[in-house]
Amino acid sequence: MSQIISTTVKDARLSQYAGKILALFAIVLATTFPAITARAQDKATLSGVDHIGINVPDLPQAVQFFSDVLGFTAVTQIGPVSLDSNWKNMNHMHAGTGPVTIKMTRAGDGANIELFYYEKNEGSQQQPGGDDIGATHIAFYTPDIKQSVAYLKSKKVTFLGEPFTMPVGDTEGETWVYFLTPWGAKMELVSYPNGKGYEKKHPAIRLWSPAASTEKPAANDTLSKAQLQQLAATHLQIWNTRDAATRLTRLETLYASDVVFVDAAYISTGLKELNDFIGHLQQQHNTFNFSLARIDANHNAVRLFWNYGDKAHPAAVKGMDLMLVENGKIKSLHAFLDTVNK
Known part of the structure; x- marks a missing residue:
């Protein structure tokens, strides 16, 4: 991953800014509540x-x-959402800044990244310096937001309003509220003990959450069902990756180096042969992509049911992949062709 980043991110200013953001996160985590x-x-x-x-x-x-x-x-998106003057004033925003669109991104097995885009943004467009505050907020999950708010208020923490529960949409059921650090940085409490609205759609990929961090594998080398589902969904994304070099790099992160791939007419061993097979398949059907139909996972075994087709006929072909996982990587992959719709 570091090689990909260093190769792709050539702008020194972006690298410098990323370093400052990481440093800020470390400082915030270490100093937000030193007495707690x-x-x-x-x-x-x-x-x-x-x-x-x-x-x-x-x-x-x-x-x-x-x-x-x-x-x-x-994974999720809300907006664009118009912001009223009271909200802008409370959050120290410019009066003329337009609606906001928010996209939540799953960052592996760590905290999610929430991206805010403001139309007609009147805020500073200059990247922060070493002593500037650069991040908008860090959110802490709590299973009991009322207790958390009461406790922090007892410590004289300032809140920006009261907890609000999202009524509809991808974040339905999520309760949140902002609060301030002693130096004025904005933080957040968030709670969704009964899940979020988007989970009702049974997505292949779910946002990481501290609420599920206590889920442990049944054995040292056995992944949880959620981890297996995430692995299978990433597998499908890799098979849709067009660039061979990028695809091979991603294969290395997900598959064992000696992975065995088997379908009705072909057997391969190793990452290079698998990468070549995927490339050949894409050349034969250059407008086709895989899409997820259903995933079943159990004790390091995954059945992934998929559709394969173009935009006009996304399910022109249907099939199933059977994957066996060892040490967190796909060790073997058997592909079964179910139907071809002509």
Whole structure:
């Protein structure tokens, strides 16, 4: 991954800014509440960092960077949403700044990245310096937001309003509220003990959450069902990757070096042969893409049911992949062709 980033991100200013953001995150995590010990954390019912919010000047560009360069996955979106004057004033925003679009991205097994794009943004377009505040907020998950708010208020923490529960959409059921650090940086409490609206759609990829961080594998080398589902969904994304070099790099992160691939007419061993097979398949059907139909996962075995076709006929071909996982990577892959719709 570091090789991909260093090769792709050639702009020194972007690299410098990324370093400053990471440094800021470290400072915030270390100094937000220096007096709150592990015991205080228990009282506040904070489970961990849920997401990190970043304002971006170009949303498609940011999504492309986080997905194509860093390998993260965009999952949900809300907006554009118009902001009233009271909200802008409370959050120290410029009066003329337009509607906001928010896209939440899953960043592997860590905190999610929340991208904010404001139309007609009247805020500063200059990247922050070493002593500037650069991140918009860090959110902490709590299973009991009322208890968390009460505890932090007892510590004289300033809140920007009261907890609000999202009534509809991808974030339905999520309750959140902003608060301030002693130096004025904005933080957030967020809670969704009963899940979020988008989960009702049974997506292949779900946002990471501290709420599920206690889920442990049944054995040292056995992945959880959620981890297997994430692995299978990433597998499908790789098979849709057109660039051979990029695809091979991503194969190395997901498949064992000696992975065995088997279908009715072909058997391959190793990443290069598998990469060549995918490339040949794409040449034969250059307008086709795989899409997910259903995933079943159980004890390091995954059945992935897929559709394959173009935009006009997305399910021209239907089939199933059977994957066996060892040490967190796909060890063998058997592809079964179910139907071909002519």
